[in-house]
Amino acid sequence: MELSQRSAALEAAARVRTILRQHAGAADEQARVCEPGMAELRRSGLMGLLVPQERGGLGGDLSDLVEIAQVLADGCTSTAMIWAMHCQQADVLIHFAAQPLRDRLLPRIARGELYLASVTTGPSTGGHLLSSASPLTDTEQGLWVDREAPIVTGGLVADGFLITMRSSPDAPENEVSLVYADRDQMDVVERGDWDTLGMRGTHSVGLKLSGAVPRSQVVGGDGAFRTVALESMAPVGHLAWAACWLGAARSALGELVGLLRSAERPGSIDIRSELVAERLARIRMDLELVGAYLCRVTAEVSQLRAAGASLAGTATQIHLNTLKVIAADLTFRSVDRMVQLAGLSLGYRRGSALPLERHFRDLRSAALNYANDRLLTATGALTLMDRSVNLA
Amino acid sequence: MTSADWPDDFEKAVRQHLPLLADGTALTSEASLLALGLDSLATVGLLVEVEETFAVQFPDEDLRAETFATPATLWAVVVRLRDGAAT
Numbered sequence: 023m024e025l026s027q028r029s030a031a032l033e034a035a036a037r038v039r040t041i042l043r044q045h046a047g048a049a050d051e052q053a054r055v056c057e058p059g060m061a062e063l064r065r066s067g068l069m070g071l072l073v074p075q076e077r078g079g080l081g082g083d084l085s086d087l088v089e090i091a092q093v094l095a096d097g098c099t100s101t102a103m104i105w106a107m108h109c110q111q112a113d114v115l116i117h118f119a120a121q122p123l124r125d126r127l128l129p130r131i132a133r134g135e136l137y138l139a140s141v142t143t144g145p146s147t148g149g150h151l152l153s154s155a156s157p158l159t160d161t162e163q164g165l166w167v168d169r170e171a172p173i174v175t176g177g178l179v180a181d182g183f184l185i186t187m188r189s190s191p192d193a194p195e196n197e198v199s200l201v202y203a204d205r206d207q208m209d210v211v212e213r214g215d216w217d218t219l220g221m222r223g224t225h226s227v228g229l230k231l232s233g234a235v236p237r238s239q240v241v242g243g244d245g246a247f248r249t250v251a252l253e254s255m256a257p258v259g260h261l262a263w264a265a266c267w268l269g270a271a272r273s274a275l276g277e278l279v280g281l282l283r284s285a286e287r288p289g290s291i292d293i294r295s296e297l298v299a300e301r302l303a304r305i306r307m308d309l310e311l312v313g314a315y316l317c318r319v320t321a322e323v324s325q326l327r328a329a330g331a332s333l334a335g336t337a338t339q340i341h342l343n344t345l346k347v348i349a350a351d352l353t354f355r356s357v358d359r360m361v362q363l364a365g366l367s368l369g370y371r372r373g374s375a376l377p378l379e380r381h382f383r384d385l386r387s388a389a390l391n392y393a394n395d396r397l398l399t400a401t402g403a404l405t406l407m408d409r410s411v412n413l414a
Numbered sequence: 415m416t417s418a419d420w421p422d423d424f425e426k427a428v429r430q431h432l433p434l435l436a437d438g439t440a441l442t443s444e445a446s447l448l449a450l451g452l453d454s455l456a457t458v459g460l461l462v463e464v465e466e467t468f469a470v471q472f473p474d475e476d477l478r479a480e481t482f483a484t485p486a487t488l489w490a491v492v493v494r495l496r497d498g499a500a501t
């Protein structure tokens with residue numbers, strides 16, 4: 023993207039943020055997708071941020087992605103996450119869909135007509151990304167998809183789905199194919215509600231999807247989901263999620279500092295005290311670390327991609343996992359500390375002038391949204407394979 | 415190469431780390447270890463076992479996905495390291 027386009031995209035994101043700010047509380051309260059925010063996102067062109075310009079998109083890159091995710095999360099963390107996950111799915115199609123499918127879908131994404139939801143979690147395989155229990159079956163109408171999808175962010179408003187499936191009834195659980203399904207091609211039944219501690223505005227409902235898709239809608243080849251996950255879905259996900267969480271924590275800190283500098287500051291908080299200063303410093307340092315590491319790993323991934331190199335190398339995988347885990351841990355720790363600093367009325371009470379308790383609940387999900395434990399296990403194993411300790 | 419080319423110890427070590435290889439099924443030299451369930455933790459387990467059994471130490475250059483691609487690629491590295499150590 024050229025400079026002028028980049029600033030236009032940032033201006034569009036700022037406009038969306040204004041709307042998100044007005045509705046974030048309601049989306050959280052009702053546990054529903056913020057419709058005005060989604061409508062503005064669709065209008066803004068940002069749904070096609072990563073889509074190349076020749077397909078009508080903005081042609082943005084990964085640094086645009088992480089920057090805009092932070093702006094959106096400053097308005098509403100849930101909606102930012104919906105957008106971030108959509109961009110993650112779009113990146114998969116851009117890099118792995120066969121040409122005819124790309125030709126068909128990318129212009130629709132760019133026009134904001136196609137919100138892509140993701141179906142990787144399964145009822146029996148849990149969060150294990152590289153396995154799926156439900157098989158694709160070959161039928162006369164095409165590949166038959168029959169899939170329980172317990173958590174689908176924005177599932178009720180999705181226009182299309184990227185779904186992991188076992189590649190055939192005889193294939194082992196780890197031979198996974200990714201298929202694209204239009205909403206029109208699927209019979210969509212709502213299965214479970216979404217009444218959670220936080221991230222309520224993602225309305226990540228349970229769905230049962232069934233229907234047939236043509237073979238040409240397998241993305242990345244039969245049984246090739248592992249490559250798709252390693253080269254696109256996981257890296258772009260970790261970058262975009264980390265950016266959303268950081269954006270939320272920055273927003274929280276910005277508002278807290280604004281209040282501490284204002285006349286509304288509670289008398290009990292003495293901002294000239296060393297204790298308050300030390301607490302603020304610790305909060306700020308956590309966000310500095312996440313910000314710097316996010317920037318660094320974004321650059322690493324961008325450089326490797328520009329060189330046509332794989333992201334599956336040991337050190338790069340360690341960096342990407344580390345980014346996700348530290349972003350989840352440190353942004354949550356920072357809002358936890360903000361709650362402590364702000365105290366009960368400002369920090370803990372619903373309806374406070376600062377939405378700190380909402381940020382706290384939202385960011386608690388970060389360690390679960392692709393379980394930190396899974397990533398730590400993988401990172402530990404990979405660490406034993408990298409004696410030269412190639413840091414990011 | 416056929417499985418006859420490697421010793422039983424090697425076969426046993428590899429099989430132990432492949433949760434998706436059924437007991438009666440032969441381990442072919444070109445089988446994908448990844449497809450048979452060798453994840454990152456299992457790779458570490460296999461590495462340690464092979465290093466202990468054959469008294470070798472894998473240098474960094476060999477700690478790559480290519481090494482752990484198939485029984486044949488892994489055995490080739492073990493042979494090179496073992497023979498290298500003997501001379």
Ligand SMILES: Cc1cc2nc3c(=O)[nH]c(=O)nc-3n(C[C@H](O)[C@H](O)[C@H](O)COP(=O)(O)OP(=O)(O)OC[C@H]3O[C@@H](n4cnc5c(N)ncnc54)[C@H](O)[C@@H]3O)c2cc1C
Binds near residue numbers: 139
């Ligand atoms: C806001 C939000 C939105 C989401 N949106 C979607 C979506 O749109 N589509 C979708 O498919 N999924 C979605 N998910 C699901 C998400 O990707 C994860 O799959 C899910 O959060 C994992 O749930 P789990 O903790 O029950 O399962 P698992 O990851 O299966 O973990 C179960 C338990 O086992 C532990 N565990 C697992 N592996 C290990 C290990 N190797 N070492 C140690 N402990 C381990 C975990 O810590 C956890 O306690 C979303 C989740 C959230 C929070």
